Amino acid sequence: MIGRTISHYKVLAKLGEGGMGVVYRAEDTRLHRSVALKFLPEGILATEKEKARFAREAQAAARLRHPNIATIFDFDEAVDTETATKRAFIAMELVEGESLRERISRGPFPIDGTVFILMQVAKGLQSAHQRGIVHRDIKPANIIIGEDGTVKILDFGLAKLSGETKITESGKIFGSVAYMSPEQIAGEGVDERSDIWSLGVVLFEMLTGTLPFRGDHPLAMMYSIANEPPIDIAQVRPDVPETLSRLCRQCLEKEKSKRPRSMREVLDCVEEEPKREREGQIRYSRRPVLRWVLALAVAACVAVAAWLLIPRIISPLASRTEKMRLGVLEFRDLTHDSSVTGWPAMVQ
Known part of the structure; x- marks a missing residue:
C-alpha cells in the first residue's frame, strides 16, 4: 500500500491498525495537505454489511464539527491499481501527537493533567451526543493528545446513530472489552451512558495506570x-x-440509570473540584496580603492625620510666640530696705 496512489491520495506510511481498519499517513495531491487514510484491513473481503458499517462511520463523524473530534474530509471507494480491487476509505484530519494509550504506559497522570484531558474528551462526546451519535468504543487508543495539547477523539467506527437500523450481526460484540459497559456485554441497546461508563474506565486508568x-x-x-x-x-x-x-464511582455504576445522565453532568462534576481548589488558593493567598494592606492603610491614615493636624497645633503656638512683647515700667523701691538700694537702677 505504501507508495501507491488511491484516488487523489498518495500513501506515505502506515500509522496503525485496529479491528475496524488500517490507518496510513497520506498526501492529498489536490489540496497538498497531509491526511490520515483509514482502509478496511487487507485480506478481509468487504461484504455489503461491512461496507455499510464502514460508511456509517464516515456519515456519523462527518456530521460533527468540534475541536475535540478529528474532522472527516472524505469518504470514497477507489480501485487499488495493483490488486484491481475496490477499497473503501475515509480521509480524515491527521493529528500529530501521541495516543492516550502511549501516555498512560509511562505512568499515572497528575491530577490537573487528568482533569485537562478528561474535560476535552467529555466536551467532544457531549457534542456528538447532542447530535444523537454514540461512540461506543471510547478507549485510550482512540484518544490522541496533539502537540499543542488539544485532545482529539478518533474512530467513530462503532458509532450508532439514534433511530438507525442496527447493522451489527446478532451476538457479535464489537469494541475493546476492558472499556465496554455492562449493557454492551449483555448485547443490549446502548445510549450515551455507555460512553459515560467507558470514560469512567479511562478516568480510572489515567489516575492509577491500571x-x-x-x-x-x-x-x-x-x-x-x-x-x-x-x-x-x-x-x-x-x-x-x-x-x-x-x-x-458514578460513571462505573452497573445500572446505567445511576450514572450521570449526560456529559454535561460529567463536566459539572469535573469542574467542581478545580473551582474549589482555585477559590481556596485565592482565599489563602489573599490573607497575608490583606493583613499587609490593612497595616499599610492604617499607617497611611496616621501619616495623613499627622500631616493635617500637626501644623494646626504648632501654627497657633508659633503665631503667639511671634506676637509676644515685653513691657518694662518704672521700678520703684517701696521697701525702704537699704540692702536693695541700687536695684531700681540696675533693672531700668
Whole structure:
C-alpha cells in the first residue's frame, strides 16, 4: 500500500491498525495537505454489511464539527491499481501527537493533567451526543493528545446513530472489552451512558495506570465488569480528590440509570473540584496580603492625620510666640530696705 496512489491520495506510511481498519499517513495531491487514510484491513473481503458499517462511520463523524473530534474530509471507494480491487476509505484530519494509550504506559497522570484531558474528551462526546451519535468504543487508543495539547477523539467506527437500523450481526460484540459497559456485554441497546461508563474506565486508568476491573482473558474481564464492583480508587491512589473519586464511582455504576445522565453532568462534576481548589488558593493567598494592606492603610491614615493636624497645633503656638512683647515700667523701691538700694537702677 505504501507508495501507491488511491484516488487523489498518495500513501506515505502506515500509522496503525485496529479491528475496524488500517490507518496510513497520506498526501492529498489536490489540496497538498497531509491526511490520515483509514482502509478496511487487507485480506478481509468487504461484504455489503461491512461496507455499510464502514460508511456509517464516515456519515456519523462527518456530521460533527468540534475541536475535540478529528474532522472527516472524505469518504470514497477507489480501485487499488495493483490488486484491481475496490477499497473503501475515509480521509480524515491527521493529528500529530501521541495516543492516550502511549501516555498512560509511562505512568499515572497528575491530577490537573487528568482533569485537562478528561474535560476535552467529555466536551467532544457531549457534542456528538447532542447530535444523537454514540461512540461506543471510547478507549485510550482512540484518544490522541496533539502537540499543542488539544485532545482529539478518533474512530467513530462503532458509532450508532439514534433511530438507525442496527447493522451489527446478532451476538457479535464489537469494541475493546476492558472499556465496554455492562449493557454492551449483555448485547443490549446502548445510549450515551455507555460512553459515560467507558470514560469512567479511562478516568480510572489515567489516575492509577491500571484498570478498575480485572481479568486474565476477555471472558473473565467481561464477567468482572458485569458482576464485580470496581476497585476502590483510594486504595490505589489515596491522593485523588473525593470529587474525582465520586465521579469515577458514578460513571462505573452497573445500572446505567445511576450514572450521570449526560456529559454535561460529567463536566459539572469535573469542574467542581478545580473551582474549589482555585477559590481556596485565592482565599489563602489573599490573607497575608490583606493583613499587609490593612497595616499599610492604617499607617497611611496616621501619616495623613499627622500631616493635617500637626501644623494646626504648632501654627497657633508659633503665631503667639511671634506676637509676644515685653513691657518694662518704672521700678520703684517701696521697701525702704537699704540692702536693695541700687536695684531700681540696675533693672531700668
